[in-house]
Amino acid sequence: MTKPASPAPSDRSRLRRLHEKAAYDRATIDAILDAMPVAHVGYLHKEAPFVTPTLQWREGDRIYWHGSAASRMQKTARGYPVCVTVTLTDGMVLARSGLEHSVNFRSVMIFGTAEEVTEPEAKAAHLKAMMEQMFPGRWDQLRPMTAQELKATAILSLPLTEASAKISAGPPLDPPEDAAWPVWAGVLPIHPAMGAPEPAPDLDPGLALPDHAARYRFGQAAD
């Protein structure tokens, strides 16, 4: 798991500054985007907000997401303002007062106008890039994509020009007058874990689990 930049536990002043910290540097933003493929895309439909979960992937200075060309999200969002939010939940923070309870998390919000990738060769290259980031080497092992499948897939994109990260990490930040209150306080860390791979019921038993599947860790950047 990609560890958030964590302050030394004994340094309360540094913790306080990092407790809920906005960051605008690309290293921080990219690390969060590269660790968490699940994004929530916000868009407008008939003047009301919609929030749809989907997978995102980053290539350089842009993020991409895809879906059926017939889906509401892909048809509605292209050419319009969107907000794409990516969140990793790292822990529950139990403090001495209700107010100071919080969640340790890493999130990125990206704002902009969703642009559609329309050129077929570019679309194919982006889909391969998505697959290769998650499962290196898998794309060339798959039944090749057909022109019809490519046509049925809509890819949208945003530049990372209007993006921010927010990281909350570290122990509870009770004020000094609460520190002696007789209740347990601390962090309950959370991380995604992988279960045992489940081969498809109709899989040829001679096909062993490939490295790209065995090594996959949801919620972590690839090695």
Next chain:
Amino acid sequence: MTKPASPAPSDRSRLRRLHEKAAYDRATIDAILDAMPVAHVGYLHKEAPFVTPTLQWREGDRIYWHGSAASRMQKTARGYPVCVTVTLTDGMVLARSGLEHSVNFRSVMIFGTAEEVTEPEAKAAHLKAMMEQMFPGRWDQLRPMTAQELKATAILSLPLTEASAKISAGPPLDPPEDAAWPVWAGVLPIHPAMGAPEPAPDLDPGLALPDHAARYRFGQAAD
């Protein structure tokens, strides 16, 4: 962990119907909401969508979320249309073609106009309900909330009258002509896991980890 309704692996026709299934029954919707506290709230700010991660909790026929009364989300959303989406990611589905790759997930989308809870006693009761759902018995152990803290906390709410669930579960659904393609196919299951609790650096060592913290499992409904 709340298990999604899963088809028998040998019954392909039932799997296909359940693969990406919309559900409108409250039992399905409630189970997802009760298992996953993290929500993404979509709202409009200057005619553009914003998507903010926050915690939600359900009480009967409504969900609630809270935040600083000074936060953009709480000030902007109240009285306006919002979409609250809750997502559990259950697995990566590896198929024989790129097109059939997918994610197993359970999600709920709730639409409506965000209503603010303003009455102080009602606010306090809702905050206690939130805490008790996650950490039973903890509320009464905390340093009591002050009137000022209550005032600084804004609680918004939505009824579950316009809500839908979507569940994608089960193995990859390659068409028969792809089933023999020589690539591993199956599901890589994902579930949230808890790390070892991290006591606050200034915690009295005499305070043992309480049951409500030891038993907490992110991503699962409470017992």
